[in-house]
Amino acid sequence: MDVLGDLLGQASSIVALREQIRQILARTSHAHWLPPLLLQGETGTGKNLVAHVIHRAGPRGAGPFVDVNCAAIPDGLLEAELFGFERGAFTDARQPKAGLFQRANGGTIFLDEIALLADPSFCRSSRNAPSAASAARAANPWMCRSSRRPTRI
Numbered sequence: 734m735d736v737l738g739d740l741l742g743q744a745s746s747i748v749a750l751r752e753q754i755r756q757i758l759a760r761t762s763h764a765h766w767l768p769p770l771l772l773q774g775e776t777g778t779g780k781n782l783v784a785h786v787i788h789r790a791g792p793r794g795a796g797p798f799v800d801v802n803c804a805a806i807p808d809g810l811l812e813a814e815l816f817g818f819e820r821g822a823f824t825d826a827r828q829p830k831a832g833l834f835q836r837a838n839g840g841t842i843f844l845d846e847i848a849l850l851a852d853p854s855f856c857r858s859s860r861n862a863p864s865a866a867s868a869a870r871a872a873n874p875w876m877c878r879s880s881r882r883p884t885r886i
């Protein structure tokens with residue numbers, strides 16, 4: 734099945750987009766390192782659809798697809814949501830909790846509208862932060878981000 738067929742349209746921009754996706758998939762089919770992707774475009778231009786298509790057609794297609802609505806994560810919960818925490822990390826942490834990166838291990842984490850994260854730089858820096866749970870540091874999902882505005886995140 735050609736999942737790229739889900740991306741409808743014959744406009745030159747869509748034809749070029751399908752070709753670009755094919756090239757990404759060809760380059761990553763046997764790669765150990767998967768380049769982080771950034772999908773940029775106005776609302777409704779198909780960023781979520783493209784993220785799903787790339788995931789399903791790519792080397793992580795058999796793994797989970799974890800769709801993260803970045804705008805919905807409250808500031809204070811960012812680290813716990815993304816990276817989880819270990820037992821005893823804070824007073825109420827009686828049980829360890831897996832973060833979204835860990836849940837996406839072996840698959841794709843889609844950070845939708847990443848520029849709307851309370852602290853967008855957090856995503857880069859805290860993968861190495863001492864407080865990030867060790868299992869989350871070991872997790873290695875393919876990272877795909879979207880933004881409706883130009884961003885350097």
Ligand SMILES: Nc1ncnc2c1ncn2[C@@H]1O[C@H](COP(=O)(O)OP(=O)(O)O)[C@@H](O)[C@H]1O
Pocket residue numbers: 739740741742747774775776777778779780781782783
């Ligand atoms: N090229 C396309 N082919 C088929 N459906 C599309 C295409 N572009 C957008 N859509 C559909 O339009 C709707 C909005 O797309 P979505 O991926 O949510 O856009 P965005 O994430 O950029 O806001 C979805 O139902 C999506 O499946």
Ligand SMILES: [Mg+2]
Pocket residue numbers: 777780781845879
């Ligand atoms: Mg979207």
